[in-house]
Amino acid sequence: MNYQESREYIDKITREIPSVLGLDHMRELMKRLGNPQDDLKYVHIAGTNGKGSVIAFLYSVLSGAGYHIGRYVSPTLYSYRGRMEVSGSRISREDFAAYITQVSDVIAAMTKDGYPHPTAFEIETAVAFLFFKKENCDLVLLEVGMGGNLDATNIIKNTLLAVLVSISMDHMSFLGNTLAQIAEKKAGIIKDGCRVVTARQKPEAMQVIERISREHGAKCTIADASEAEVLKESCLGQTIRYRGEEYEIPLAGVYQKENAVVALNALKVLDELGFSTAAEQKKEGLRTVNWNGRFTVICKKPLFVVDGAHNPAAADMMAASIEHYFKGKRIIYIMGVFADKDYRSVIQKTVHFADRILTIQTPDNIRALPAGELAKTVSEYNPNVQAMDTIKDAVEEAFSLAGEQDVIIAFGSLSFIGEMTDIVENL
Structure with a gap:
C-alpha cells in the first residue's frame, strides 16, 4: 500500500469494525508481529481528562533533555501521523504505509485462521509499537485509548511508571456506572513493581488506586495541585510556583496547573528511575510545551x-x-x-x-x-x-x-x- 491506500484501509476498518475492549486479539496480532512492544520501556498514562497535556509536558522536557522519546496519543488535531512521534518527528508517510501493509498481511492470515478482525485502534497501536522499536526509543509515552485494563495499549509488560490523571464519569457503557468501577478499569495499567503517580482523586477513586498499587507492590505518589500557586495568568498562559520553583506554562485553562503538577511528579520519579532531567530542563520543557486545542x-x-x-x-x-x-x-x-x-x-x-x-x-x-x-x-x-x-x-x-x-x-x-x-x- 501507499500512504493514501493505508489511510483508506484504516478508515474502512473504522467504519466496519466496532470498538471492543479486550486483549485477546491484540495478543495474537502482536505475537505474529514478533512482539516488538516487549523491547521497549514505557510511561503509561490513563484517566479521563489531562492525559494528552501531561504527555505533552513530559515529551517536551524529556526530548529537550536529549532522550529519544516516543509519543503515542489520540486523537490528534492537525495531523493524523502526529499520533506517533519520536523526538518531535512524526512517523513518515512511507513508514506508516509500510507498517500498515505488514500489519494487514498478518491480519489476513489471522482472519483466515478464524480470529476476529482487529479494530482500527488495535492496528494503529501495533503500527506504533513497530515504529518505536525501529527507532530504538529510550522511553515511550503511551496514552490509553479507553479505560485501562482491557485497552489495546495494556499489552505492554515493561511499564516503568503508570500515571493516572483526573478520573471522572466517562464511557460508562464500557467502564462502569460508578467512579470506583471506572477507577478500577483505569488503574489496570499498574504493573507489578512499577511506580505510580496519580493526581489527587475523589475519595472513591483514590481508594481504588491505592489498593491496586499495594496489590502490585507499586509505590504510589500523589500529585496534589493544591500545593501549587498560580502567580500570574491570562487566557494565553500562566506561571505557577511549585515546591519553591517557578514554571511558565504557555497553556491556559484552570486545569493545567493540576496537569503540570502531575507531570512534575512524574519527572521526579523518572529521575529516580534513571531518566534524569535538571531543574532548568524541566522549566524550559514546560515553558516551550506545545499542546493545541485545550483552551x-x-x-x-x-x-x-x-x-x-x-x-x-x-x-x-x-x-x-x-x-x-x-x-x-x-x-x-x-x-x-x-x-x-x-x-x-x-x-x-x-x-x-x-x-x-x-x-x-x-x-x-x-x-x-x-x-x-x-x-x-x-x-x-x-x-x-x-x-x-x-x-x-x-x-x-x-x-x-x-x-x-x-x-x-x-x-x-x-x-x-x-x-x-x-x-x-x-x-
Whole structure:
C-alpha cells in the first residue's frame, strides 16, 4: 500500500469494525508481529481528562533533555501521523504505509485462521509499537485509548511508571456506572513493581488506586495541585510556583496547573528511575510545551478559543475557565459532539454562558451527532441556537456575530478542531 491506500484501509476498518475492549486479539496480532512492544520501556498514562497535556509536558522536557522519546496519543488535531512521534518527528508517510501493509498481511492470515478482525485502534497501536522499536526509543509515552485494563495499549509488560490523571464519569457503557468501577478499569495499567503517580482523586477513586498499587507492590505518589500557586495568568498562559520553583506554562485553562503538577511528579520519579532531567530542563520543557486545542486562543480580535470539552468533567473545566477569564463577556459558541458521549450533561454545564450557539456535525465520522439533533437538545436549555451546514459556515457566522470585545469558543469533539483552526487562519 501507499500512504493514501493505508489511510483508506484504516478508515474502512473504522467504519466496519466496532470498538471492543479486550486483549485477546491484540495478543495474537502482536505475537505474529514478533512482539516488538516487549523491547521497549514505557510511561503509561490513563484517566479521563489531562492525559494528552501531561504527555505533552513530559515529551517536551524529556526530548529537550536529549532522550529519544516516543509519543503515542489520540486523537490528534492537525495531523493524523502526529499520533506517533519520536523526538518531535512524526512517523513518515512511507513508514506508516509500510507498517500498515505488514500489519494487514498478518491480519489476513489471522482472519483466515478464524480470529476476529482487529479494530482500527488495535492496528494503529501495533503500527506504533513497530515504529518505536525501529527507532530504538529510550522511553515511550503511551496514552490509553479507553479505560485501562482491557485497552489495546495494556499489552505492554515493561511499564516503568503508570500515571493516572483526573478520573471522572466517562464511557460508562464500557467502564462502569460508578467512579470506583471506572477507577478500577483505569488503574489496570499498574504493573507489578512499577511506580505510580496519580493526581489527587475523589475519595472513591483514590481508594481504588491505592489498593491496586499495594496489590502490585507499586509505590504510589500523589500529585496534589493544591500545593501549587498560580502567580500570574491570562487566557494565553500562566506561571505557577511549585515546591519553591517557578514554571511558565504557555497553556491556559484552570486545569493545567493540576496537569503540570502531575507531570512534575512524574519527572521526579523518572529521575529516580534513571531518566534524569535538571531543574532548568524541566522549566524550559514546560515553558516551550506545545499542546493545541485545550483552551487554545487561535485568533485575538475577536478572541477565538478552541477547547476539547467533550465530556462532563471537561465541560466543568471549561466552565471554570470561562468564569475565570471571560466573566461578563458576550460569548458565542460553536459546538459539535459525538453521539456516544454524555453531551446533554456537557450542554447543561456550559450553555448558560452563551449569547448565541451554533451547532455543527463533525465531518467524516460515524460517531458524530447531526447538527440538527444537537441544536434540538441545546434549545431545551438555551433557545438562541442555530444548526449550521458546515464548519466553515459556522466560523463565518460566528465572526459576523462577534464584535472585537466578544469571545468565540468552539468546543466538543477534538476531531473537528484542526479543521476549524485551518479555516480561521485562512479567513
